[in-house]
Amino acid sequence: MSENDPSAAAKAVVRRNTEEVQGGGDFALFDELFADDFLDHTPQPGRTPDKAGARELYRVLREAFPDFRADIHWQAADGNLVTTYKTYHGTHRGEFFGIAPTGRSIRFDTVDAMRVRDGKISEHWGVANLFSLMQQLGALPDAV
Template structure:
């Protein structure tokens, strides 16, 4: 592994490009630890890499052109924060919502902790409410 590959910002960039933009399930073994810890507004705890692979596979089936454009990466020690926008076209089932053909455009913020050149812990907060509205599913109008 070269110095660039172990630099936390480079690990975070690779995480975004390979995992989110390419959806490369096989390459995820080289980017994330086997049992990374995940935190989001709905809960947190250990997440086996196999579960995260299924999550990514589902996102890419629902949004085959999914792209996460990062505005900035900021690193302090082994923590890297980054934010930007995710866009894509809803062409597959997502959260029991049948394909709509609608485009999504949402903002999100992430922090990753890098350990030995791999993402070992993740924090994320995306505008899921806005995404559901863009898919024509407003949770407030139940």
């Protein structure tokens, strides 16, 4: 991973975010990995599309699911744009979107794309299966 291979370097930044920030709760590293002008093109409900909104989402997820972590199935990069397919896991121990803790184990798939500029995540686009997550938490009926 060197400047000679921007795709590998960009994938490493995104992997560190997934494993160490989202999975490990390292918010000091969050500040290092995210550009100050970060833009989330697909922010979650109630979150601003900036660095503060992403930090708040990560904080909420870690509080609701203290063991929150992801299995990265694959990553692909085109220059500085990294696409990752992963499955998140956790145990519902804190309030999430108004749902009181259930103690249930959850898992949901996500595909996201992150642009890395100068070693920092500068943009994000993502699709998460939140319908499945809400079903697992009992907030929506199971599919028939």
